[in-house]
Amino acid sequence: MSPGLSAAKSAPLRGLLAALLATASVLLLVGAASAGEVREPQVAPPKDVPYPGTITLDVDVSDTRQGIYRVHEVIPVEPGRQTLLYPKWIPGTHSAAGPIQDLAGLVIKADGERLKWKRDKYAVYAFHVDVPEGVSRLDLTFQYLSERRGHGTMTDRMLMLEWNWVVLYPAGYYSRRITVRPSVTLPKGWQFGTALETASTSGNTTTFKPVALNTLVDSPIYAGRYFKRVDLNPGGDVPVHLDIVADAPKFLEVTDHQLEVHRNLVTQAFRLFGSHHFDHYDFLLSLSDYMTGNGFEHHRSSENGVGADYFTAWKDNATGRDLLAHEFTHSWNGKYRRPADLWTPNYNVPMGDSLLWVYEGLTQYWGFVLTARSGMWTPEQFRQALAMVAAKYDKDRPGFVWRTLLDTTNDPTAAHRSMLPYRSWQMSEEYYGAGQMLWLAVDAKIRVLTNDRKSLDDFARAFYNMHNGSWNVNTYTFDDIVSALNGVVKYDWAGFLHERVNTYTPPLLSGLKASGWKLVYTDTPSEYEKEYMSRPQSPRHLYNFAWSIGITLNDDGVINDVLWKGPAFKAGVSTGATMVAVNGREFSTEFLKRAIANAEQGKEPIELTLKYQGNVYTVPVDYHGGLRYPHLVRIEGTPDYLGEIIAPRK
Ligand SMILES: [Zn+2]
16 A cells, blocks of 8 residues: 555544444443453354355446446355355555445345345454355345545546455455456446456456455456556566556556656566566556545556546656555565565454564655656655655654554554544654665665675565566565575674664664765755645645644645644644734745744744634744755765665666
């Protein structure tokens, strides 16, 4: 998954939900079971044995106007108690994110007779049903409903289909031992991309070859009225394609330069890893201002959802252009090599996220590096993007006083990407950015220890270059990482990693210095940061004063975050307040900038007038450091390892 995408849509409802839940818990106490009752789900644990028969799963997504996925599923069964599971722990989300709230209308029949199902009290993703004697198959019908108010998963021009939304599967089996024959019915004339292989086509319905359930869930479909398929590995030994759906035909235009750098991405990834773990690969790319954005990895494909103008406004949208490189890297790092505690036998066994600083942190590192090596970013854009990451971890990142980087790997489950009142203090999913800085430190350390004869590229070839072409999962532990690093060059890697992953205020910028660069601040943002702040399509359309007075806010003056113990925080500024005036004049971001710059000369505080819950108040911010934006500059007289890291591989 990508940082910052798929933010929770339901955050404003949380207060209401909490109130409802509080009422529910009172009711529960009234009707409580005896204190001695063991509160465990009545669900059989998965076994590594084949599930008898083949499930057929037919999904009709032709109703795009109302956003309804209509499902008909036939499951072969034996008489007796059966438990059907809705996928809960979804690979790539690292959390119990299965959207069961959007499943509706479930009816189960046997030989035309309706059977009553009952949800498990302690496992709400499990449905129990008693199958009568003589019955050999269950017929299920239900719907999955796309979000209709915000950005949904289906528009009148395109849709995405993740199979875990539309399948119930039998408990008691490993997902790889359950066989499914899927089909999809699309609107007339639509085309699609997927890693699934077609068995037959009839009208608007495509039936795919039977696959194991885990391959099905790992093989989503992107379909659309406006579609284009581009070959990214012409003449190569394994097919790689870019399958594009767009809001309008004009957005499908790809220039020669854009085609070249996307092809370079594939070549550079193959050169880095020395292998591939797929028989074919499809980048599913949606260019839309209506369908939800996405960044979701799979073994033989990836979901990449960006704004409609990804190609047409190429020179203005470098921010976030590392998305495809990030998701492609995951095919090696995350899908093929997966942390042992993250691998699960089916979708209803909990995941352990303790190695996400490898799964996501190293992917974030290589996502940036491959974007630069392929030419999708210039070296300068790479450094400007990296400066913004580094600045987040400059000196004391407030939250690292009380949490470790390792502890933030619990965030997918603990925080669900919800809106956080004081993000810098609470922290969220730091294993992405802090993990990236950690791996830069590892890369630089290898170069220092070997006089630049070896690098993290050698680790990549050792750790991923095995069983070429196989897409079985190959799990690893912390000790396997240490051992692979020691295979590159002997060092106390366990201690080196421990110091950064599992201590308070870890030395996360050491890699920058060791690679010949340092972080400085000037009063002018980089071109990359300007774009990051101003691009209206960006979900991060926020003005960044994090490194001066310590706030970020939007065009309307609504304060998105306040840096914990920063100048604004000390003055009493709160997240969620609206800035209505600066030094007695009506708020604008330009005027706030000028006020911060002017305060550098004088001794007067900056007077901020804020509005919150009907109250208006003015606070003095005693800050005289001027505007501050991060940049990287060379440490003269040292080797430029960063330049070597992003140089294209021959
Ligand atoms: Zn990711």
